[in-house]
Amino acid sequence: MTAFSDEAGGPDGYRSGFACFVGRPNAGKSTLMNALVGEKVAITSSRPQTTRHAIRGIVHRDDGQLVLVDTPGLHRPRTLLGQRLNDLVRTTWAEVDVIGMCIPADERVGPGDRFIAGAIAEIARTPKVAVVTKIDTITEAQLAEQLSAVAALGADAEIDWAEVVPVSAQTGAQLDLLAGLLLDQMPPGPPLYPEGELTDEPEEKLVAELIREAALEGVREELPHSIAVVVEEMIPREDRPEDRPLLDVHVNIYVERDSQKSIVIGRKGARLREVGTQARQHIERLLGTPVYLDLHVKVAKDWQRDPKKLGRLGF
Incomplete structure (x- = not known):
């Protein structure tokens, strides 16, 4: 993974590196990433398989810099797009310093979790942290039961969890603790990105993702996987005064x-x-x-299964 490097380095004990969140679809990965970064850099939706890119968010702390990579949910693919998303996930796993597996507190550990745990167990040298998400939705007794199930999940997959951390992205519970524990797994080193930078995603990609998020809300079950968004042009309106700028954004x-x-x-x-x-x-x-947002809806027949159309749409 490429990044900015500060030759001056950080203070003594400063650490920096990459962590990725994995989990079955709708495990709360994108919401957790946004909460840790403090800004919306990954889109969220109640629909599974919302995330389609490895989006990086940057957490700045006095003791280090944590670069979080939000990946698509690993799943059994039914289309060429699905296969490419899975390939993206596995490539990301091989490049990060620590893997955080997100397991929702309000759902039983199931086949999807066991499938992913078995897959990350194959990345032998990378530390794994179990992140139990959405703890604001359950009781303490239910949390204790889920933590026991997560321990069993690790044992069955032969994963020795470096940490098991219950968190809530909604209330902020234990997010600072999680960031610190992830940073503990990072190598000593200088900041990877300039101070204040929250993501290295191009603005066009972030804009496209925000539009896709809006389009996903309130649509039928089969539609989310069929929507792709491409920003064709982002240009300042020429005839506007400096104190009243307007950006024209043309989108398909x-x-x-x-x-x-x-x-x-x-x-x-x-x-x-x-x-x-x-x-x-x-x-x-x-x-x-x-x-000024100019939206057009177009049909690209069966684009999820067509290699050429996938390429044109950025996959």
Whole structure:
């Protein structure tokens, strides 16, 4: 993984490195990453398999710098896109200093968790931390039961957890502890990124992800996996005064079928206007400037299974 390097180094005892969060879809990985970074750098949704890129967020601490990599949920793929997302996950695992496996506190440990635990067990030399998420949704007795199940999960997969940490991204419970424990697994070294930088993702990719997040809300079960977003152009409006800038953002939203296009657009365009309004608020907050958002919905038939279309859409 490439990163900025500060030759001056950090203070004595300073550590820096990469950690990735893994887990089955909807285990709370993206929400946890955003909470640790302190800003929205990864999109979240109630829909499984929302994350499609390895998104990096940067946590700055006095004792070190933690670069968090949010990956797609590992799953049994049904499409070429699914296979490529799994390949991305496994490539990321091989490059990080520590793997954090997210296990939701409010769901029983199941086959999906055992599948992932078995997979990360093969990365023999990388420390693994079990992160029990969403502890604000359960009782102390339920948490004790889940922690026992997580210990058993590790034993069955022959993983010696470096730490087991219960957290809540919603309330902030034990997030600072988790960041410190992850940093303890990192090698001594200088900061990898400049102070204040929260992500190394290009603005176009972050904008596309915010639009896809808005498009995912309230749609039918089969639709989330069929939506792809491409930012075609981001240019300042030329005829605007300096104190009233406006950024023109032109975007194509791709789906696989005409029926899906109708769902995204909605009756008389109402659904697409909702998507634009919601996404624009987040984009303006991200970029710090007013935005004119121009959205178009297009059909790219069966793009999840077509290598050429996947390439054009950035996968």
